[in-house]
Amino acid sequence: MNSGSLGKTYADGAIIVRQGDSGDCMFAIQKGQIEVVRRGKDGDVRVAVLEEGEIFGEMAIFEREARSATVRALGEVRVLTVDKKTFLRRVQEDPSLAFNLVRMMSRRIRRLSGEIAELQPGGVARSQDTLALTDAERRIERRNRTDRRVTKDRRSGGNRRRDAERRGAVAASPSPA
């Protein structure tokens, strides 16, 4: 490892976080890729592939639940541990420290919502390989653009829509994640 590398290096396939373990830290990927795998009734399902600059394990910071998934190194990966104590101590004084995490979690919820919408009965989650994940993201982005156009159109006809809602003619549409 380079003498200027921060964090800890994990070899390909090494488990960084194990599903069911208790956790008191989150992790920032300094270099390489990791895969998030969740064990279900039908075996392991890859939930996501995360890359340099991304954070994982953040749920342990906010909840006292066990780790919800296993995280494995995809190739050699370098990961920096962020202590729950360090984060919570600082976020009390500076709540904006959570901005980046909230933004990142928001992106993930948006992506997962898109994937759920894409799932067909008996189908496979799009994120089971990195390429499919990228395709799914592209589709979400296309749909978001369409949503924005629709929202703009709706704004221009806001009064008519509100009148229609009052009459119960327009069903409440689900809010985007």
Add this chain to the structure above:
Amino acid sequence: MRPTARGARQQDNLASYFEEQEGQLALADGSRIGVIGGGPAGSFFAYFLFRMAESAGLHISVDIYEPRLFDRCGPAGCNHCGGVVSESLVQLLATEGINLPPTVVQRGIESYVLHTDVGQVQIETPLQEMRIAAVYRGNGPKQSEPVAIAGFDRHLLDLSATVGAKIVRKLVTGFDWNHGMPQIRTADGDMATYELLAVATGVNSQILEQLNSPAMDYQSPGTLRAFICEFHLGQATIRQWLGNSMHVFLLDIPRLEFAALIPKGDYATLCLLGEDVDEQLIESFLASDEVKACFPDTLVPTPACHCFPRINVRAAVRPFADRIVWVGDSGVNRLFKDGIGSAYRTAKAAARTAVFHGISKADFEKGFWPECRTLIRDNRIARLIFGVTTLIQKLRFLRRGVLRMIAREQRDAGKNRLMSSVLWDVFTGSAPYKEILLRTFHPVFPLRLTWNLLAANLLRTERKGMKEGAR
């Protein structure tokens, strides 16, 4: 000319949107902000100001005035500092999405070696992970080969430019008010007026004196002279003799408060802090056996580069006024430690206040000053803690006890590492001093210390035997 409260455009005035106050000084769409100094404090301020303004849907422009080119070797590209990014700051920056690449980090530090005249002991990081970054502030010492590294300051300045800040390569030489707004003059005679000015000059800048006017109530910080030098040792020697450890010295040398040897790429940085460090103090330090033992053949090489920068040891008075805020060293800093961390904290607090509260003196008092006050209060406790470390430096029987206690804690895995964690955080600056002090109130702490003091002094051990856990 004194600034006057000027009603900002109410319709797109963000602070008024949040605070619902009339006639408040606040940033608005199109506001221009000037930052004097492109060190960590200036870059952090610009970066967070942009990020927060973006979140709030505010369009602003920021000019950072920095004449120094950080990619130059030696003093011309350096901001004169030991160059250690603390363990807590590395983690907080990662949380913010700011990661330090290996091209910026000269060496990841994973342990400390405490050197005293009665022995030495190694204190491991709790997770045995490299979470302290030894960095160059510029592009390495004067005689170093220009290599493809980016200094820490350059990295942050690039980051702020990435989010939209404009870097102005000019020296700010003058300051005045223009219709209630801060105006700066550069060396080439150009003038620029801004809605908000952030002063991030550090304490070694001439312009700070001009801002030291009674009209603004600001008084610049109290300073001490420190000594920093770089020794060329080469990668192999550093690996063999210093490793990935920062070497801290608790030596009974008059006026010496803190001394550390920090391994980097091909160089090791020596940092001495104390009561006006002078040649005599430096010679006494370098002549000590404990220091010489850190170098091959006990020969301390001639420094490749050295400087005597002033450091902030007493907070500035009122580092804020209408439309002006002082961040980093030119305002309030943590005593002796984590200067870059203080720059991050004060710069972010100033940016947060400017975007979400306003830019008047009252706004900064409400939003920015509490962050400074926390640092100032913590520094009072720091003086007490450093008083105790000075006592340890002076009293040999204390040094024996402390060293023995750490050695036992490091040897026995799973043991509650009370003294190790206290000294780790004192040396790394990772935790607030208040928290460090409270840790010593643990009921086991005085009992264990007393036992180790007795054991170490009654069962006098030869110095060689005391070298536990080192290297």
